[in-house]
Amino acid sequence: GVLTFPDGFNVATVFIDRHLAEGRAGKVAVRTASGDTTYGELAAGVNRCANLLVALGLSRGERVLMVVKDSIEFFYLFWGAIKAGAVPVPLNTMLRAKDYAFMIANAECAALVYSPEFAAEVEAGLAQSPHQPSVVLRAAGEGDTVAARLAAQSDRFDAVPASAEDDCFWLYSSGSTGNPKGAVHRHRDMVVSSEFYGVRTLGAGEDDVFFSAAKLFFAYGLGNGMTFPLWVGGTAVLLDARPTPESTFATIERFRPTLFFGVPTLYAAQLHALESATPDLTALRLCVSAGEALPADILRRWRERTGLMILDGIGSTEALHIFISNRVDDCKPGSSGRLVEGYEAVILDEADRPQPAGEPGRLIIKGLSTARCYWRSPEKTETTMLGEWLNTGDTYYCDEDGFFFYCGRSDDxxxxxxxxxxxxxxxxxxxxxxxxxxxxxxxxxxxxxxxxxxxxxxxxxxxxxxxxxxxxxxxxxxxxxxxxxxxxxxxxxxxxxxxxxxxxxxxxxxxxx
Ligand code: 3UK
Structure with a gap:
């Protein structure tokens, strides 16, 4: 299955506009505690936002920094920017002023948009930054906001032509030391991860309802909670709160998702809560874990308690999403699983020689969703992006059956x-x-x-x-x-x-x- 991309391909057209042509205008695309949004309303909101960004003077390739909570405005801004040829950069909403000051200057952004909840840290960061974006707006809430300005904009907009290889969006990768680095992703990357992991590994389809405990600003959450549902014409459920056992169980009961995406610490906390709570989890068909290795013992207890499978898989900000994963009918508890279609991997020893089965070494991967470079970090780009290969920084071994086992970060x-x-x-x-x-x-x-x-x-x-x-x-x-x-x-x-x-x-x- 080779994915082909036509000339002038702007990825917003396949994730957003395609659904109108396919008759989904009336279908609910996004559900939140404050209401539902159909595919038709989503496409109109994205166009209004693209028009707004152009009216504000944004031009091709310019960065739009987003400190935006999981909400419909996140969708409008992210896709509106892409459709207008600008580059959205979702940022972690839990950071501090000095972190935002660094990223505002590092990205030399033309626009900064933030949810009012994060105003104190973002505004303090902006005040400290040597670079001042020409557009600073709140996403929603009281007063003059993006949401308020959308009404005055046209709901029609012709996508700015792009190519599959053009820069599309960035995600900052925190790393264990040093400043965060902006991983530059291309137009094709979301298509590749949605098709190879979302569809061909998870088996996601139009009838699926996706709920990600991981927020949209993480690469993991961006795929789970936005790109996969939009790729298959399914429905995304957003939670505008901290993901605790209580808030995630309440969301599962209210919106009845079929797919749930969590991290090992959350599954552990949920298991603890299940000793006294009995939430209705019957809507779920499958759970997914990533971010760190899922201990076999947590998987065993979860299956015992809920009857549901958790698929562990490893992904990264640089690879955009999961490239090695377990499958429902092909799982080894305690492992990260086998290669996802469309990706290759090698494990290297200290002399860069491929390791035989069972021997740990540095995991290097290749696939069409990996970031082109880190923004303005030639040294870090050189040690991470090795031609078509990506150095994950992880130590793994691969067993005789092709299952990959995590051993730690290479430097640990x-x-x-x-x-x-x-x-x-x-x-x-x-x-x-x-x-x-x-x-x-x-x-x-x-x-x-x-x-x-x-x-x-x-x-x-x-x-x-x-x-x-x-x-x-x-x-x-x-x-x-x-x-x-x-x-x-x-x-x-x-x-x-x-x-x-x-x-x-x-x-x-x-x-x-
Ligand atoms: C570690 C894992 C063992 C590993 C991510 C799914 O976590 C994500 O991205 P980050 O950039 O971190 C990447 C690093 O996290 N890791 C992730 N998953 C696993 N280690 N088992 C796992 N299952 O060190 C990796 O290099 O924050 C996860 C999808 C998209 C993502 N960005």
Missing amino acids: MLKVGGIWCSPFEIEAALIEHPSVLEAAVVGRSDGEGLVKPEAWIVLAGGVPASTALEADLVVHCKSRLAPYKFPRKFHFVDELPKTATGKIQRFRLRIEE
Whole structure:
């Protein structure tokens, strides 16, 4: 299945306008607590927004920074910008002023649009930024907003011609160190991930109702909650609140989605909540997990409790979405699954030689949805975008059956006694212990300069730290793992340092005493 793109292809036409030609004008495209939007209304709103952006002076290739909550305005702005030839850049809405100041200047954006909920940090960031966009507007709410200005615009707009390879949108990738980098995605990228992962891996179709706990500004949420439903002519359900067990269960009961997209920590919290709550989950046919590895134990308990499958898959901001995934009839719990159609992968050793089955190494992938470059970061582009290949920064091994197993970020891997040791594997064993809520394992030099694993642990509510517990955790690890894979030292803490996307920042633990 090769996807072909006609000359003058603007991707907004296939995700938005196509549905009018296919007779879906009256079908509900997006559902939120404040109301439903049909495909016809969506197409009109996108056109009004494209007209507004042109009237405001936006020209081809100029960036529109969006600090916008999951709402219909997110759809209008994202697709309106693309249709007008501008480049939307959805930003994490949970950042602080200094982060926004950096991105406003780094992107040299022509427009900045934000939901009123985030005004304090965004406006403070704008005040600190050396670059001032010519257009600054709130998305919705009181006063002069994008939403209010749309009414005066025409609901007709001819898409600005583009090619499949033209820059289309950016997503900032936070990384574990340094400033965020803008991953530049092309017009074809959303088509590729929607078709190869959404349709051919998940089997998504017109009758599916998609609910993503991950917000639209994450690449994971953007696919789950917007591009996949629009690609198949299905329906997206948006939650304008923090995704907790309570808010996600209430949304599932009210809007009856068929597909649910979460992250491992949320599934763990939901499982805990299911000990006392009995939400109606019967609408769901399938659950998906990504962002970090899904422990086999969480998958087992979820299946037992709900009867539903969770498909773990690995994706990244740079690849746009999931490129290795389990399938309903082809799943190995504890693995990230097999290659998604349209993608290739190799695992390399330290000398860049392909590794045989079972041997861990650096995972490099290739596919038509990967970012062209990082905006104005030639050094980081050079180490990540290797011609047509993308360096994921992850260490994986692939078994004889083609299933990929996560071992950790490449820079987090440990050599213990000369043998590669995955911090993630020790963490997975530790969290199977009933007293452990969360665990992070890092390497630390002992008195002789040799690296040994040490564990940072958040205990389950009420459990006190003790040397007896430490001894018990060592026995627990040794009973499950190779004998050298156990923490030589323990730190009991109230919480672990995490990135905005919830990934443990092991490098912070390494520099801590
Ligand atoms: C890690 C995983 C083990 C891995 C993402 C689905 O997470 C996403 O994108 P990010 O740019 O982070 C990418 C990195 O996260 N990771 C993601 N999924 C898994 N590790 N098992 C997994 N299932 O280190 C990867 O390099 O925030 C996820 C779709 C789109 C995405 N952007």
